[in-house]
Amino acid sequence: MNKKLWGGRFNKKTNPLVEEFTESIHFDYKLAKCDVLGSLSHVEILKKSGYLKPEEAKKLSKALNSIYDSIENKNFKFDKTSEDIHTDIQNKLYKKVGNLALKVHTARSRNDQVLFATKLYCKYSILSLQESMVIFMKALVKQGEDNKEVIIPGFTHMQHAQPVYLKDYLGAYLEMLFRDEARLEYIYNHLKITMGSGALAGTPIKAGDYQIKASELVKKWKIGGISNLESPINSIDTVSDRDFIIEIISVLSIIATHLSRLAEDLIIWSTQEFDFIEIDETFCTGSSLMPQKKNPDVLELIRGYAGRLYGNLVSVLTMMKGLPLTYNRDMQLDKEPLFNSFEIVSNELKVLSGLIKTLKFNKQRINECLKDESLYATDLVYYLVDKKIAFKDAHTIVGRLVKYSTDNNLKIKDMPENTLKKFSEEFIKADIIKLFDPRVSVESKKSILRKK
Ligand code: ARG
Numbered sequence: 001m002n003k004k005l006w007g008g009r010f011n012k013k014t015n016p017l018v019e020e021f022t023e024s025i026h027f028d029y030k031l032a033k034c035d036v037l038g039s040l041s042h043v044e045i046l047k048k049s050g051y052l053k054p055e056e057a058k059k060l061s062k063a064l065n066s067i068y069d070s071i072e073n074k075n076f077k078f079d080k081t082s083e084d085i086h087t088d089i090q091n092k093l094y095k096k097v098g099n100l101a102l103k104v105h106t107a108r109s110r111n112d113q114v115l116f117a118t119k120l121y122c123k124y125s126i127l128s129l130q131e132s133m134v135i136f137m138k139a140l141v142k143q144g145e146d147n148k149e150v151i152i153p154g155f156t157h158m159q160h161a162q163p164v165y166l167k168d169y170l171g172a173y174l175e176m177l178f179r180d181e182a183r184l185e186y187i188y189n190h191l192k193i194t195m196g197s198g199a200l201a202g203t204p205i206k207a208g209d210y211q212i213k214a215s216e217l218v219k220k221w222k223i224g225g226i227s228n229l230e231s232p233i234n235s236i237d238t239v240s241d242r243d244f245i246i247e248i249i250s251v252l253s254i255i256a257t258h259l260s261r262l263a264e265d266l267i268i269w270s271t272q273e274f275d276f277i278e279i280d281e282t283f284c285t286g287s288s289l290m291p292q293k294k295n296p297d298v299l300e301l302i303r304g305y306a307g308r309l310y311g312n313l314v315s316v317l318t319m320m321k322g323l324p325l326t327y328n329r330d331m332q333l334d335k336e337p338l339f340n341s342f343e344i345v346s347n348e349l350k351v352l353s354g355l356i357k358t359l360k361f362n363k364q365r366i367n368e369c370l371k372d373e374s375l376y377a378t379d380l381v382y383y384l385v386d387k388k389i390a391f392k393d394a395h396t397i398v399g400r401l402v403k404y405s406t407d408n409n410l411k412i413k414d415m416p417e418n419t420l421k422k423f424s425e426e427f428i429k430a431d432i433i434k435l436f437d438p439r440v441s442v443e444s445k446k447s448i449l450r451k452k
Contacts, residue, residue, distance in 0.1 A: 034124070109197070211228065
C-alpha cells in the first residue's frame with residue numbers, strides 16, 4: 001500500500017472500501033504538473049524562510065524538476081493506490097530523495113496544494129481555450145468575408161422577418177464570443193494564486209516570504225502574464241472559496257450556450273426544407289439503416305453537451321451551498337465538473353472550427369427564399385413613413401396589403417397601381433417595386449456601426 005500524507009494517530013488500517021471511495025487520483029492526476037510547480041514554489045519559500053538549507057532546497061528542486069519532466073514526457077506512472085495526486089507526487093519525491101522529502105510539507109496543507117494546483121490549472125486552461133476561441137472566430141470571420149455579398153432571410157419566431165447580411169449573422173456569434181473572451185479575461189486577471197493558508201489558519205512563515213515573482217520560482221511556471229504568488233488576505237476564505245470554479249463553469253456554460261445556438265442554426269439551415277448550407281461530408285455521419293442519410297451529429301452533440309455544462313455548474317453550486325467553512329471533503333468533487341467543462345468546450349471549439357471552415361452556402365436556394373415579399377413589408381412601412389404617414393398607420397396599411405396579397409395569391413409587385421392606391425394614395429408602383437430587393441433593404445439600415 002502506498003504511503004498516506006497522514007496516519008500517525010491511526011492504529012488500524014483504513015478499510016479498502018474507504019480508500020476506494022475517497023481516492024481522487026483517477027481524476028486529479030490531471031493536476032500533476034501544477035502540483036509539482038506548487039511544490040517547487042514551496043521549496044523556494046521554505047528556503048527563503050529558513051526552513052530549508054540552500055543545498056536541501058537545491059536537491060529537492062532537482063528531484064521535483066525531474067518529476068515534472070517525466071510528467072511532461074509522459075514517462076510518469078501514476079500509482080492508482082495513492083489517495084490523490086498530491087500524495088502520489090510526495091511519494092515519488094520520497095523515492096528520489098528519501099527523508100528530505102518529508103520536509104517539503106513544512107507549513108503546508110493539502111488544502112493549500114489543491115488550491116494552488118487547481119488555480120494554476122485554470123489559468124493554463126483559460127489560455128489554451130482562448131487560443132481555440134481565436135481559431136474558431138477566425139473561421140467565422142473568413143466565412144463572412146468569403147460571402148460578404150450574401151444576404152439571407154432573417155427570422156424572428158422562426159418566421160421570415162427582414163433580410164440581413166450573412167456576415168452580420170455570423171458576426172452576431174463573433175460578438176458573443178468577444179463577450180465570452182472578456183469574461184474569461186476578467187476571471188484570469190482576478191484569479192490569485194496563493195500559498196500560506198495552511199489548512200485554514202495560516203502558517204508560521206511570514207507573508208512577505210510568499211510574495212515572490214513567478215519568474216523567481218521556476219522557469220516552467222512562467223507563462224504569459226501569470227500573476228505572482230501571493231499570501232492570502234484571509235486564509236479561512238481562501239481555503240473555503242470555490243467561487244473561481246463556479247465562475248469558470250458559468251462562463252463555459254455561456255460559451256456552450258452560444259455554440260449550441262450556432263449548432264441549432266446550422267442544423268436548421270442544413271435541412272432539406274431550408275437547404276441554405278452544405279456541411280462537408282467529413283463533418284457528418286451516416287445511418288446504419290437509411291443509406292441516403294448524411295446527419296449533422298457533430299452539431300447535435302454540441303447542442304446536447306450544453307446540458308452537460310449546466311449540469312456541471314449546478315453540481316458545483318449545489319455541492320457548495322450548504323458547506324460550513326472551511327475545507328470539507330465534498331469539495332474534492334469540484335474537479336471532475338471543472339475538467340469536464342473545459343474539455344467539452346475546447347473540443348467543441350476545435351471541431352466546430354473545422355466544420356465552419358468547410359461549410360458551403362447554397363446561394364441559389366438562399367436567393368430563391370429572398371423572393372418572399374413579406375421580407376420587405378417593413379421597408380414598405382418606412383416608405384410610407386417617409387411620405388409623412390404616421391408609423392402606426394403605415395403599419396396597418398401594409399398589414400392589410402400583405403393580407404390581401406396572400407389571400408388572393410397575388411404578388412404585391414404584380415398588382416396594378418390602382419389596386420395599390422386603394423391601400424394608400426402614396427403608393428407609386430415604380431418606386432415601391434425597387435424596395436423588393438434584398439440589397440436595397442439591408443443597405444437602407446443605417447443604425448449599425450459595423451466593425452471593420
Ligand atoms: N484530493 C483532495 C481534494 O481534492 C485532497 C484534499 C484533502 N484535504 C484534507 N484536508 N483532508 O480535495
